Amino acid sequence: MASKIVSFISGIIFGVGLSVSNMINPEKVLGFLDIFGLWDPSLIFVMMGAIIISAPAFFLFRSKNKPLFADNFTMPTLKSIDKNLIIGSSIFGVGWGMAGFCPGPAISSLALLNTYSVYFVLSLLGGFLLTEFVNRIIIRR
Amino acid sequence: MNIVNFTPQSAFLGGIIIGFAVIIFFIGNGRLAGVSGIVNAALVSKQNRTDNLLFIIGLVLGPIFYVFFTKIDIPFLITSSLPIIITAGFLVGIGTKIGRGCTSGHGICGISLLSVRSIIATIIFMITAIITVKLIG
Numbered sequence: 001m002a003s004k005i006v007s008f009i010s011g012i013i014f015g016v017g018l019s020v021s022n023m024i025n026p027e028k029v030l031g032f033l034d035i036f037g038l039w040d041p042s043l044i045f046v047m048m049g050a051i052i053i054s055a056p057a058f059f060l061f062r063s064k065n066k067p068l069f070a071d072n073f074t075m076p077t078l079k080s081i082d083k084n085l086i087i088g089s090s091i092f093g094v095g096w097g098m099a100g101f102c103p104g105p106a107i108s109s110l111a112l113l114n115t116y117s118v119y120f121v122l123s124l125l126g127g128f129l130l131t132e133f134v135n136r137i138i139i140r141r
Numbered sequence: 142m143n144i145v146n147f148t149p150q151s152a153f154l155g156g157i158i159i160g161f162a163v164i165i166f167f168i169g170n171g172r173l174a175g176v177s178g179i180v181n182a183a184l185v186s187k188q189n190r191t192d193n194l195l196f197i198i199g200l201v202l203g204p205i206f207y208v209f210f211t212k213i214d215i216p217f218l219i220t221s222s223l224p225i226i227i228t229a230g231f232l233v234g235i236g237t238k239i240g241r242g243c244t245s246g247h248g249i250c251g252i253s254l255l256s257v258r259s260i261i262a263t264i265i266f267m268i269t270a271i272i273t274v275k276l277i278g
Contacts, residue, residue: 015203127234
């Protein structure tokens, strides 16, 4: 039960942060990516603000043996720079640059009842499902 | 290069708030708040599904609470056409799943953990996004 509350609260706070920083707004994000035109550096400050808080907390709590409401920390297992990381991140960047939406802000923006946000999120889910489907076919071979 | 619409204070404050969301999720549940990973897991895996769905619902409620309590309207503008939005959504889904992370997972959590994978991923998606904006913007 406690872990459910933590998940819910974390999501809310994350959504508030995206609203305060206006990263929920694709126009704001596209302004950041338009380095060669009219540039809005705000996104760098969002990342710095988040990293300044989370980096020391990760450093301090990672060595503890247990999180408060789970049996252990779930950390990424992959360590090497592989083809998937490079190809996937490249594809993600192209999609991000096309519309100015990445997953967090896109989901949060559903609150603003814009139909284009809904279409984006449905396509995002479609992309996940398509990749999952292809992965399963490859694994089955 | 011309700098416009720069809002360093609200950006930094918003970032700090996101940082707190990340550490609460980490210290409480031992997980990284990478949104693409959470949404993907909610879709394809039964493990932690309720947690993941609650995080996602919270993410949508965040802006509603913000507007309710501050009475400040959130500036929001989409100028892309519908075909661009749909294509972009698919590419973001496919790319973050293959690359195992997005702006939050690699860009915030991964960099905070000094993960070389995440630092490389962030540099790559920033570069391809900037090139995309340059080409279609």
